[in-house]
Amino acid sequence: MLPVYKEKLESIKNEVYTIGFQVATANELALQAIETKNYKLFNDAKNELINLEKNSNKIDNMIVATLALHAPEAKDLRVLVSYLKITNEIVRASTNTKSFIKTFSKIVSCDIDLDKINEYGIPLHKSAILAIKTALKIIQIENENETEDYFHKVIVEESKTDDLYSMIEKNILKMITKNKELSKDYFDVLSSLRRLEKVADRAASIANLLLFAHLGGEIHQA
Amino acid sequence: MNVKIKTTNLNLWYAQNHALHDINLGLYENKITALIGASGCGKSTFLRCLNRMNDLVSSAIIKGTVVIDDKNIYDKDIDVVSVRKRIGMVFQQPNPFPKSIYENVSYAPIKHGIVKKGKACDELVEKSLIGAGIWEEVKDKLQAPGTSLSGGQQQRLCIARTIAVQPDVILMDEPTSALDPISTEKIEALMLELKKKYTIITVTHNMQQAARVADYTAFFHLGKLIEYDETETIFVNPKEKKTEDYITGRFG
Numbered sequence: 001m002l003p004v005y006k007e008k009l010e011s012i013k014n015e016v017y018t019i020g021f022q023v024a025t026a027n028e029l030a031l032q033a034i035e036t037k038n039y040k041l042f043n044d045a046k047n048e049l050i051n052l053e054k055n056s057n058k059i060d061n062m063i064v065a066t067l068a069l070h071a072p073e074a075k076d077l078r079v080l081v082s083y084l085k086i087t088n089e090i091v092r093a094s095t096n097t098k099s100f101i102k103t104f105s106k107i108v109s110c111d112i113d114l115d116k117i118n119e120y121g122i123p124l125h126k127s128a129i130l131a132i133k134t135a136l137k138i139i140q141i142e143n144e145n146e147t148e149d150y151f152h153k154v155i156v157e158e159s160k161t162d163d164l165y166s167m168i169e170k171n172i173l174k175m176i177t178k179n180k181e182l183s184k185d186y187f188d189v190l191s192s193l194r195r196l197e198k199v200a201d202r203a204a205s206i207a208n209l210l211l212f213a214h215l216g217g218e219i220h221q222a
Numbered sequence: 223m224n225v226k227i228k229t230t231n232l233n234l235w236y237a238q239n240h241a242l243h244d245i246n247l248g249l250y251e252n253k254i255t256a257l258i259g260a261s262g263c264g265k266s267t268f269l270r271c272l273n274r275m276n277d278l279v280s281s282a283i284i285k286g287t288v289v290i291d292d293k294n295i296y297d298k299d300i301d302v303v304s305v306r307k308r309i310g311m312v313f314q315q316p317n318p319f320p321k322s323i324y325e326n327v328s329y330a331p332i333k334h335g336i337v338k339k340g341k342a343c344d345e346l347v348e349k350s351l352i353g354a355g356i357w358e359e360v361k362d363k364l365q366a367p368g369t370s371l372s373g374g375q376q377q378r379l380c381i382a383r384t385i386a387v388q389p390d391v392i393l394m395d396e397p398t399s400a401l402d403p404i405s406t407e408k409i410e411a412l413m414l415e416l417k418k419k420y421t422i423i424t425v426t427h428n429m430q431q432a433a434r435v436a437d438y439t440a441f442f443h444l445g446k447l448i449e450y451d452e453t454e455t456i457f458v459n460p461k462e463k464k465t466e467d468y469i470t471g472r473f474g
Contacts, residue, residue: 002411002434068457069433 005070009079012066013139015059016083016090020136020206022048023093027129027199030101034108034118034125042105045097052094056087063087075213082213086206093132093202096195103192110185113175117168117189124164128196131157131203138210147214154207161200168193226251226391226421227272232286234267234276241267243446245286249438254413254422256432256453259442260468265425268442269393272423273309274302290391307334310384314396316376318368318383323360326368326379327351330387346386353419354382355412374405381412385420392416394424398431410435429469433457441465 026048033041063084066072072080108114135154141147172190176183212219225248234242242264249255257265267276274295276282287294295305307330318326327347328339337343347364351357356378360371368379377397384392394413398406413422413435426432432439433453440450441464449456449465460466 002407002414004414005434065454065458069454071430071433 002070005066008062008066008070009076012059012062012080012083015055015062016086017136017139019052019055019059019087019094020090020132020139022052023090023097023199024129024133024136026094026097026101027125027132027196030097030104031122031125031129034104035122037108039105039108042101045101049094049098053091056091059087060084075216078216078219079213081219082209085219086209089202089205089209093199096198096202100192100195100199103188103195107185107188107192110182112182112185112189116171116175117193120164120168120171121189121193124161124168124193125196127157127160127164128200128203131161131200132206135203135206135210138207138214141214144215147211151207151211154203158200158204161197165193165197223253224251225249226290227423228287228289229268229271230287230289232268232271232288233284234264234271235281235283236279237281241445242271245447247440247447247450249421249423251421252417252419253437254417254424254435255438255440256436257423257425257440257442258427258429258432258468259448261427262444263442264445265440265442266395267445269395269423269425272391272393273306273311275306275311277302307387308389309391309393310387310389311393311395312377312380312384312397314399316373316380316400318371318376318379320367320369322365323351323368323371323379324364327382327386330383334387336387350382350386351379353385353416354378355408355415356382372405374401374408377401377405377409378412381409381416385416389420391421391423394422396425396427399427406431429457441468443468 026045029041029045029048033039033045063080067080131154134150134157138147138150141150169190172186176186209219227249229245229247232242232245233240245268257269259265270276271284271288276284284296288296290309293300319329321329324347327350328337328343331337331346332339332343337346348357348361351360356375359375360366360379368376371379377400381392398409401409410431413424416422417437424432424436436453438450439453439456441448441456441460441462443464449460449462451461455461456465457469460469
């Protein structure tokens, strides 16, 4: 492998990891805002995602150039194709996070029972963060067994977010029946928490793509 | 970025055959430029214009200028031998002299008066072999014939021989076409190292090689320069349809 090619692969890998971590950090800040009721942190969370799309485009162009110039094969080809799709997943996770922050930061001033929502909302958020961070860890892993272990951890977290979201949905529907005038606010909460569940879905998709990159097989949309 | 070599309205005829048409090209210092195109497109002819190798072809008529460091190498007062000393060349087939490895490297520097036999010569031979990435493989058998080495080693010996005369520019005419993939990778890695000191112009039929190692790529077709740009642009977003067709294998 020519040094210049090795450097490009390493650079792409690091850039993908960096934008992925921006999404994780934005979610951690948003979670901190909710837990500490320091809602100014929502702005920090939003700021964390500035330039993410621009950086994603930069990575995609680096990948296209590397594919064209170095014609990678086997694992190198799988890795680059996976990264090209992963940047898209990260952008979608970022959009979901921004949407969550936007909606949730509005409803914190409403009369709804936030403590009741946070009972499952915070675990949901924690699982989504853990899913995305665990998926990103796979980028740094070379060992095949470890890749599969981390992949399963992501799937477990993603499954937890599904279950937690279902529980929140049930609770919120109950709350709406008791307090119909706040139904719009509750639906907004539900919609925003759905974004977190989507972040976990994107994490599962990233893990799936990294599994393909590391172990091979056939690529398929998660 | 400095332009090391600039050709202006360069035309070449082999008797009646107009082989190069008005080639205007600026080749950058300390960069690798790849010349690509189908057989007979004029890329090797153009390469040989850069060190006046075509002077050796009796039917060749050259018009236009090739300016290297502000001096046209086709001016009448130019010493052709000194041009070829400054502009080294590596050929398709490794062609070591039928002499020892040591003599292959030391012969030209001694002839050019760069060094005399002795310690300085030994040091130059060692430095050149290190520069060509072959020292470790041959340091214990410097008196063995150059022809006893493998093809890839012979080509690196030829590169050592070229850099021993301390050129500014290295021309390479399909330097890896006779080599296996492992030797090819060694030469490509060496080219990337050498460009830190030298300006390299290489002719290649292997487009992936151009893509992998060249900073700039020039595409020739029927004696004309069709497109010249950064390699990434040529391989990702070529401006000319002919370039795109050639790169994507739609015509050869």
